[in-house]
Amino acid sequence: KSSSQERRSAVLGKMSNKQEQMVVQVKELKKKLEEKGPVDTNRWPYTPWSQDSMDASLSQESTFSTLFPKYRETYLRDIWPLVTQTLAAHGVACVLDLIEGSMTVRTTRKTWDPYLIFKARDMIKLLARSVPFAQVVDFLLKNFVLLSPKTHKIV
Secondary structure (H helix, E strand, O other): OOHHHHHHHHHHHHOOHHHHHHHHHHHHHHHHHHHHOOOOOOOOOOOOOOOOOOOOOOOOOOEEEEEOOHHHHHHHHHHHHHHHHHHHOOOEEEEEEOOOOEEEEEEOOOOOOOOHHHHHHHHHHHHHOOOOHHHHHHHHHHOOOOEOOOOOOEO
C-alpha cells in the first residue's frame, strides 16, 4: 500500500459507523449527479423589454442619488448633456446638482423598462468613481460587468 492509502485506511478505521454511512451516501450522490450530466441553469427564457411591453406607466416614482468628489465637477459638467440625452432616450430623468455635489436619477411617466432605473443608478455611481463615460454607456446598454483596473474586482 502507498502512504496515502495507509492514511486513508487509518482515518476510516477511526470513523464511526454513522460517519462511514455518510461517506457512502455522499459518494452515491456524486455518482448520480455525474450520470445526470450538467445542470441547466438557464431554465427561464429572457425576453428583453420593449416600449410596447408595458400597458401603463409605472405606479411609483423611484429616485436614486449619489455624491461625487469636487475634482469630478468639471468633467461631469462637460459630459452631462450626453448623460441626459442617453437617459432621456430610455425615459429616465437626471439632475446634476453642483452646489450639493450630487447626481440624481428618477423614473418618469415615459420609463418603459422597470429595471433601467437600477442601471441608471449604477451609471451615476460609476461616473462618480471616475469611470469614463464611454464605458458607462456600454454598461448601461449592454450590462457588462466592469472590473477595477487596479484590483481586478467588480466596480
